[in-house]
Amino acid sequence: MSRAFIREDYLKVEITFEPVLPAREVAIGWLSELPFEVFESTEHGVIVYAPKKFIKQNELLQIKTNLEAIAAVKWKESIVKTENWNAAWESDYEPVNIEGRAMVRAPFHAAPPSGLDIVIAPHMSFGTGHHDTTWLMIRMLLNLNVKGKKVLDMGCGTGVLALTALKLKASFVLAIDIEEGAFENTRENAALNGFENENRLCVKCGDVTLLKEHHHHDVILANINRNILLQDLASYDDVLTTGGNIALSGFFTGDVHVIQEAIKKLGWESLEVSESDGWACILCGKT
Structure with missing residues (x-):
């Protein structure tokens, strides 16, 4: 699932729902029609990222309004600066263990004791x-x-x-x-x-x-x-x-x-x- 290399400031939108379903799936469906490039499901909602210059605020506001008709919505927008991206993901990035058979990790994490070791610097x-x-x-x-x-x-x-x-x-x-x-x-x-x-x-x-x-x-x-x-x-x-x-x-x-x-x-x-x-x-x- 290709996503662009970060070369400009990105808009980050953190959304939570009550109840979370089906609102989260509906939100991802609607937001995927806009130029959002990364979707991260969370326990209570979703976090999405897109190049800031490609997002039209009126379209984003309309989706927010539509979502408020089906769930209680908390909505937070912020900007991820290009120069801050590496620091941001390094602070949050945790190794991913696939059933003890493989680990996907950043270069600064220790290698697993067993299984496949896959090193990824996502950018x-x-x-x-x-x-x-x-x-x-x-x-x-x-x-x-x-x-x-x-x-x-x-x-x-x-x-x-x-x-x-x-x-x-x-x-x-x-x-x-x-x-x-x-x-x-x-x-x-x-x-x-x-x-x-x-x-x-x-x-x-x-x-x-x-x-x-x-x-x-x-x-x-x-x-x-x-x-x-x-x-x-x-x-x-x-x-x-x-x-x-x-x-x-x-x-x-x-x-x-x-x-x-x-x-x-x-x-x-x-x-x-x-x-x-x-x-x-x-x-x-x-x-």
Whole structure:
């Protein structure tokens, strides 16, 4: 799920609801129509970030008003200065443990005593393991046998899934993101994990059209959003080998049936659906 590298001041909106559901899911749906780039679910609501210059206050105010019609809302806006971002995430960033099998951590955290060690310096790209969809995708990846297989990570963000696949002994990983900042961040994180000159890793900046140059992937990982997934599923089908697997996330549990209908039309089999805090992940197989 790609998110832009932070190069300007960001608007941070912290929202809490009473009751939290379904207001939080409705809020994320509405706010995703605006240029918000990072969504963090919290126990009582959501925190969202967007480049300040892209947000129209009248549109944001209208969403706030609409939300107040379905729940009691507490709303706080603040600005995250570009130069303060690293200090902000370093003070809050905690390692993410995926069932004791893998840890996603910042460079300043101690390595885990066992399991995969994945080092991520996010720089506002999406994919630190803190978001439910990233956690679901990493767990799904850990359950797949990718050793010796070719893996495609679409919307790679920080590169966390691509790097996990490499550490699971994939034979080759192609990581693609439409954002230049995510492309740069993935390359930086590759170096942090010892893959700076790794010939098994190819990182590219672009969209699904790049797949015309790269055919035949055994495993595809796509943690993006519902609309992009639905738009690009046929392109994924073109490059997924028969017998291969594709893991999809970046959508809500309420969207699972929509994704599954699209999967069915491609002749894929839905093998597993997992959920976390309103978000979903689907593992499919191509027969």
